Amino acid sequence: MKALLLSEYSHLEIADLPNPTPGPGELLVRVAACGICGSDVHGYDGSTGRRIPPIVMGHEAAGTVAEVGSGVTEFAPGDRVTFDSTVYCGACEFCLKGEVNLCNDRQVIGVSCAEFRRAGAFAEELTIPARIAYHLPGNLSFAEAAMLEAVSVALHGVAVTEMKGGETVLVIGAGMIGLLLLQSARAHGASRVFISDVDETRLKLASDLGADETILASGAALLDVIKTLTNGQGVDVVLEAVGRDETIAAGIDCTRKGGTVTLVGNISPQVNLPLQKVVSRQIRLQGSCASAGEYPEAMQLIAEGKIKVAPLITAVAPLADGPSWFERLHSREPNLMKIVLDPR
Numbered sequence: 001m002k003a004l005l006l007s008e009y010s011h012l013e014i015a016d017l018p019n020p021t022p023g024p025g026e027l028l029v030r031v032a033a034c035g036i037c038g039s040d041v042h043g044y045d046g047s048t049g050r051r052i053p054p055i056v057m058g059h060e061a062a063g064t065v066a067e068v069g070s071g072v073t074e075f076a077p078g079d080r081v082t083f084d085s086t087v088y089c090g091a092c093e094f095c096l097k098g099e100v101n102l103c104n105d106r107q108v109i110g111v112s113c114a115e116f117r118r119a120g121a122f123a124e125e126l127t128i129p130a131r132i133a134y135h136l137p138g139n140l141s142f143a144e145a146a147m148l149e150a151v152s153v154a155l156h157g158v159a160v161t162e163m164k165g166g167e168t169v170l171v172i173g174a175g176m177i178g179l180l181l182l183q184s185a186r187a188h189g190a191s192r193v194f195i196s197d198v199d200e201t202r203l204k205l206a207s208d209l210g211a212d213e214t215i216l217a218s219g220a221a222l223l224d225v226i227k228t229l230t231n232g233q234g235v236d237v238v239l240e241a242v243g244r245d246e247t248i249a250a251g252i253d254c255t256r257k258g259g260t261v262t263l264v265g266n267i268s269p270q271v272n273l274p275l276q277k278v279v280s281r282q283i284r285l286q287g288s289c290a291s292a293g294e295y296p297e298a299m300q301l302i303a304e305g306k307i308k309v310a311p312l313i314t315a316v317a318p319l320a321d322g323p324s325w326f327e328r329l330h331s332r333e334p335n336l337m338k339i340v341l342d343p344r
Helices: 038-044 148-161 176-187 200-208 219-229 245-253 275-280 295-303 319-330
Strands: 002-008 011-016 026-035 060-068 080-083 125-129 133-135 168-172 192-197 213-216 235-240 255-263 284-287 313-318 338-342
Touching: 002 319, 011 319, 026 080, 038 319, 060 148, 133 295, 148 176, 148 235, 148 255, 148 284, 148 295, 168 176, 168 219, 168 245, 176 192, 176 200, 176 235, 176 295, 192 200, 192 219, 200 213, 213 219, 219 245, 235 245, 245 255, 245 275, 313 319, 319 338
Parallel strands: 168 192, 168 235, 192 213, 235 255, 255 284, 313 338
Antiparallel strands: 002 011, 026 060, 026 125, 026 338, 060 080, 080 133
């Protein structure tokens, strides 16, 4: 089969690889769409250490079942499916509580690191455990389905924030996840949603997607705007979608006493924490990791039009164009959002 292989850092090539065969409890999926995630772009240059070559990356995908392994009864050849990026064991204490994103034996599709190696979906075919797959509704295109992983990550970030409805929310970072956090917070009852970024083009898209205020500012300037918008109190919730010292510090500054800062972005492995502000103002810091069963909700919200993903898809391109798209994304070419590769 044809696959987009990261043969060495910063080098992708179309390679002929052996066709995979499904084992017991697995599906063989013929891939119809796979989105390029920001984590793939960071893995491409080796900066994360979680895409050790040679590896076929890609985890935001959908396709058609080509073959089922022994013991699989809930899927059949021809079924349209999507699947979680997280491969969980289903048996540890976290999986039994439904916290599959915290599985003790968690693996991620398209990732190779010191602990495991699992081939991804930038290929004509791949095998996955049937337990991580979902039937895809007929009204959802394969390209839209390639967005479900990112939507589920955003929905999980809102879920762990434990919003009650009526909150004022600030999203920091208007990239892919930030724009989906904006829509997810709205879908979960936020009364007002503000979003900040230093890229005016992204903020225009945020405005089109329903932001009450878009803020072209960071740091102290962002805080000044938030104080004006909230009568000096700060927002109830900050959804931080960047993961740097300065953006996390700004998020804490913009949160009211007793509010919540949920950390979804994680570009920096370590950050400096303004501890006294967090403690003296009793701010809750909440981490959010991947997703934990939000795929059905994601499909429903997209079908209902409450979360719009089509405006976030910049291009759908053949797998052969993958190396050039990775180069463009890695060079931070402006006005690029989600690129979906179609191996067909």
